[in-house]
Amino acid sequence: MQKQSRYSNSQLHGLLLLMMSCFYNIVPLLGAQNASSTGLIEVDVGLILDLDDIQGKMSHTCTSMALEDFYASNQTRSTKIVLHPRDSRNDVVEAASAVELF
Numbered sequence: 001m002q003k004q005s006r007y008s009n010s011q012l013h014g015l016l017l018l019m020m021s022c023f024y025n026i027v028p029l030l031g032a033q034n035a036s037s038t039g040l041i042e043v044d045v046g047l048i049l050d051l052d053d054i055q056g057k058m059s060h061t062c063t064s065m066a067l068e069d070f071y072a073s074n075q076t077r078s079t080k081i082v083l084h085p086r087d088s089r090n091d092v093v094e095a096a097s098a099v100e101l102f
Contacts, residue, residue: 041079048095051087060085 047063049056067081088095 039078042082043079045081045083047083047085048088048092049085050090051085052090056088 047060049060051057051060064083067083071077071080086095
């Protein structure tokens with residue numbers, strides 16, 4: 001029997017879109033403090049998902065593929081999102097408390 005999630009796919013994807021739109025508004029405020037030698041500004045983004053659930057696995061795969069496709073078609077971007085996925089192990093409070101600051 002498949003485990004039911006309390007959040008729908010549309011809610012999770014909406015949250016992801018909100019986070020990404022915030023990213024593009026916040027990055028100019030960061031300046032060049034995370035700039036690499038190539039001038040590319042890398043922004044670390046944590047992604048906490050329940051990887052025991054099919055929806056978590058699909059969200060991780062889709063997010064990674066979407067970022068790859070976006071940067072393949074927008075190679076002139078000066079910023080790049082670097083995902084750091086973590087497994088919530090079905091406990092969001094513990095997963096959030098285990099966040100590492102980069």
